Amino acid sequence: SEVAVGRMGVSVGGAVMSGARVGSGSSVAGAHAARKVTNKMPSFHKMFILELTQLTEFAAISGRPAAANPALKDFHNFAKLTHMAEHLHHGGGTLVEPNDIDVKERHLDMLLAHLTLHDKAFMGSVTHADNARDTVTLARIVFGEEAMRQNPAVLSLINASSPLRFDDRMLGALEVYARARQAVLVTPFIIAGAMSPSTLAATLAQQNA
Numbered sequence: 001s002e003v004a005v006g007r008m009g010v011s012v013g014g015a016v017m018s019g020a021r022v023g024s025g026s027s028v029a030g031a032h033a034a035r036k037v038t039n040k041m042p043s044f045h046k047m048f049i050l051e052l053t054q055l056t057e058f059a060a061i062s063g064r065p066a067a068a069n070p071a072l073k074d075f076h077n078f079a080k081l082t083h084m085a086e087h088l089h090h091g092g093g094t095l096v097e098p099n100d101i102d103v104k105e106r107h108l109d110m111l112l113a114h115l116t117l118h119d120k121a122f123m124g125s126v127t128h129a130d131n132a133r134d135t136v137t138l139a140r141i142v143f144g145e146e147a148m149r150q151n152p153a154v155l156s157l158i159n160a161s162s163p164l165r166f167d168d169r170m171l172g173a174l175e176v177y178a179r180a181r182q183a184v185l186v187t188p189f190i191i192a193g194a195m196s197p198s199t200l201a202a203t204l205a206q207q208n209a
Contacts, residue, residue, distance in 0.1 A: 002166035070096035076113055083118035093157065095122030107131045111138050124156040124182065129172030132156070136180045152183045162196060162206060 005066060078095040082088050089113050101109050107125040114122035124135035139153045147153075158174045160166055166174075177184050188207050190196050196203040 069099045071100040072098040072109055072113075074098070075110060076117060079113045079117035089120065090155065091118045091120040091122035093125075108134060108138075111135055111199040115139075115142055120151060121155055123175065124154050124173075126158060126170065126173040129176050130170055132173040132176035136176060136182065139182075146196065149181045152181060154182045156182065156184050158184050158186045160186060162188050162190040163209075164188070 074096045075098045079091065082091050082095070094110065098106055098109060107127065111122075111125065111134065124139075125131035134157070135154055136148075140148060143151075143153045154177070156173065156177050158166075158170050160170070174184060174186070190203060190207050192198055192200070192203040197207045
């Protein structure tokens with residue numbers, strides 16, 4: 001879909017995405033005319049975090065660094081870096097998986113970090129319908145319910161398991177965000193050799209069929 005970025009927010013397919021500290025009535029129309037650009041955001045679900053001290057220690061022992069499980073402090077650091085990066089227009093979603101937080105509460109800590117540590121739109125939780133409801137509830141506290149119905153504040157990623165199958169988690173989250181009039185990206189999720197043939201050509205053919 002067409003993406004436009006203006007001084008007051010991000011517009012995806014015509015829906016304005018308000019940033020975490022942007023006024024709830026924001027618009028990219030009029031004096032703040034939007035310009036067509038590529039919408040850039042950080043990658044997410046980083047599996048390993050390695051600090052410089054670990055790199056030095058393990059290089060001396062084994063000649064190669066060892067991977068460390070990410071924690072909530074790593075998520076906070078990536079959120080702060082996103083805030084500082086002027087060329088990133090979106091805050092992303094699960095920047096890292098904070099394994100030091102119980103999985104039942106993890107999404108709440110990540111949402112709080114997005115709302116307080118950067119001023120950009122972010123991706124809501126989609127791992128369960130209840131998590132999506134928590135996302136909408138927290139966003140409404142910041143932006144207001146009616147303001148969010150006019151200008152979506154959350155952009156979420158809904159994955160269809162190839163070939164075009166949805167589980168209850170994805171459908172549940174999709175329904176929550178649709179009822180709240182929040183933007184979603186519905187994309188195919190495919191693993192070569194598991195959901196598709198193992199060759200790149202066949203995987204791309206199935207993904208884009």
